[in-house]
């Protein structure tokens with residue numbers, strides 16, 4: 001068995017190599033603190049959900065993707081307010097993340113730990129992470145509480 005020092009040395013070398021090869025993708029300011037695991041529930045046929053997962057991975061998150069055809073039920077069970085629903089629903093450190101929320105906003109949520117149930121980008125606005133395309137729509141990231149009361153968390 002490797003001792004702790006060897007392990008951290010190997011990890012450090014691997015990280016260094018990664019930083020070298022990816023260049024510009026070196027840890028950014030909006031990277032996830034300590035790379036928490038985010039559980040993502042999504043329909044197996046959802047393409048933009050996969051793109052959003054790629055966006056999260058790029059920003060240092062470990063993603064545990066769970067495919068289910070019963071997304072409406074997942075949202076109801078987890079307590080996503082009806083008015084805020086999108087395609088995928090995620091859970092990270094006890095917070096709900098509904099839809100195409102940018103990684104930078106998730107990082108801010110985990111850092112500031114406000115008393116909210118989670119963040120949502122309702123619907124599927126073009127230009128949100130995982131929804132890249134020819135058009136860029138204005139959209140808002142909303143924080144919400146258990147009763148569905150929302151506040152603007154970020155605007156794009």
Ligand SMILES: [Cu+2]
Nearest residue numbers: 048049087124
């Ligand atoms: Cu989507």
